[in-house]
């Protein structure tokens with residue numbers, strides 16, 4: 001069993017690093033465990049984070065990591081495979097894939113989400129370079145280009161993306177692919193200047209992150225220079241479920257109240273693992289607020305423990 005920690009942070013993306021920085025500056029004993037697979041790893045540039053707009057995501061994380069290390073933060077490169085309540089105290093035991101067990105007073109889960117990409121040939125190879133999901137992140141760079149949106153697993157998001165992309169380009173085509181689209185929606189988008197091409201998409205054509213067209217199963221090709229899709233977001237929340245955290249009935253995502261508090265005292269979560277809409281700046285901001293809430297929670301426990309010790313050491317009869 002490794003040293004008892006105040007907080008084990010699982011995940012070192014924007015959320016995990018931001019929380020680690022705030023907790024280390026509050027002099028907490030923190031271990032950050034991360035397996036090195038941040039969500040935006042395939043993108044060369046990150047946008048919308050004031051003061052860091054256009055930076056390479058890996059460089060952004062490296063800067064954050066150096067800042068945390070500068071305050072004495074420790075990192076373990078490992079995957080967390082389990083977490084349980086500790087038998088010895090009211091803390092937790094976190095299990096790494098190396099077999100190492102780490103005991104801790106609190107757990108902060110910042111493990112992000114996984115984008116479930118559609119089963120279309122070429123999408124994986126171009127994900128993050130020519131195929132995007134978020135106009136706010138990459139619409140500006142695609143401005144004026146010939147763009148397609150491929151319908152899929154999250155129809156509401158697809159329809160919103162399609163309309164939003166008209167802000168950036170007057171050449172936007174929606175390929176509903178296997179998504180049902182109501183006549184009213186079709187009419188609204190067409191009135192908004194969107195072209196709609198029916199048919200099943202077989203593959204993205206192009207190479208080395210350079211998209212030249214969409215090929216349908218009948219062999220016809222629609223030329224384009226950039227594509228947007230709406231992948232199904234799957235939270236990486238195995239640890240939160242292992243610890244018994246309650247979920248939001250409608251979505252099945254783990255519920256948090258205030259900044260990052262789950263239903264299990266001492267278990268916290270922030271960033272994409274509980275909020276699919278969080279961008280890098282939002283994930284970092286939520287994590288900062290969560291770290292401050294964790295600091296208060298630990299302090300309250302320390303105050304209670306000190307009062308109990310003082311009470312126990314008083315002579316009989318004195319209060």
Ligand SMILES: Cc1cc2nc3c(=O)[nH]c(=O)nc-3n(C[C@H](O)[C@H](O)[C@H](O)COP(=O)(O)OP(=O)(O)OC[C@H]3O[C@@H](n4cnc5c(N)ncnc54)[C@H](O)[C@@H]3O)c2cc1C
Nearest residue numbers: 011013014015035036037039040047080112271272279280
């Ligand atoms: C292609 C693409 C481009 C994007 N571009 C932008 C952009 O330009 N601007 C923007 O604001 N947002 C962008 N985003 C969104 C951005 O990626 C997220 O907002 C951000 O990553 C959320 O941060 P996070 O810390 O919650 O999760 P992540 O950054 O995904 O970090 C989660 C971390 O947890 C670790 N982890 C997961 N499970 C475990 C485990 N069991 N044990 C140990 N470690 C674990 C992972 O290795 C990872 O380091 C983009 C997303 C994609 C997919």
